[in-house]
Amino acid sequence: MPKKLVIKVTAGADSPERCSQAFTVAAVAVASGVEVSLWLTGESAWFALPGRAAEFELPHAAPLPDLIDSVLAGGGITLCTQCAARRDIPEKDVLEGVRIAGAQVFVQEAMTDGTQALVY
Numbered sequence: 001m002p003k004k005l006v007i008k009v010t011a012g013a014d015s016p017e018r019c020s021q022a023f024t025v026a027a028v029a030v031a032s033g034v035e036v037s038l039w040l041t042g043e044s045a046w047f048a049l050p051g052r053a054a055e056f057e058l059p060h061a062a063p064l065p066d067l068i069d070s071v072l073a074g075g076g077i078t079l080c081t082q083c084a085a086r087r088d089i090p091e092k093d094v095l096e097g098v099r100i101a102g103a104q105v106f107v108q109e110a111m112t113d114g115t116q117a118l119v120y
Contacts, residue, residue: 003114004035008106011120012043013056019044020061022120027062027070036075037109040098045083048094072097078105 007029009022026038046052053064071077072095079094081102091100110117 004037004109004112004116005029006037006039006106006110006115006117008039008041008117008119009044010042012046014043016056016058016061018120019056020058020064022118023064023067023071024062025118025120026075027067030071030074036071038071038075038077039080039106040077041080041083045079045087045089048077048079048084048089048098050093050095068095080106 005026007022007026009019011018011022013019022044023038026036029036040048047056047064047068053068056064068077077095077098079089079098079100081100084090084094084100094100109115
C-alpha cells in the first residue's frame with residue numbers, strides 16, 4: 001500500500017460517477033490511514049466553494065459534503081491555481097482548510113517516494 005495518495009479529480013457535475021469515485025477513494029484512503037492529497041481541477045474546482053458540494057447528487061453514493069469533511073479531517077484538499085482563476089474563485093471564498101496551489105506543487109507531491117498518483 002502506498003504511503004501517500006495524490007488524487008486529482010477533474011470531473012464535477014459534468015461526470016458525476018467519476019467525480020464521486022475520486023472523492024470516495026480519497027475518503028476511504030484517509031479512513032485507512034493513508035496520507036491523502038486531493039486536488040480539485042477542472043469542473044471539480046467548484047466544490048472548493050461552501051455549499052457547492054451539497055448541490056451534487058448521485059444515487060447510491062455517499063454525500064459529497066461528508067466525503068469532503070472526511071478528507072479535510074485527515075488529509076488535504078488543494079484547488080488548482082489556474083482552475084480557480086478561470087472560475088474567478090478567490091482564496092478568501094474557499095472552504096476552510098482548502099489551499100490553492102499550482103502544478104509545481106502537484107508535481108512535487110506526486111514525485112515523492114512512496115506516493116501513488118491517481119487521476120479521475
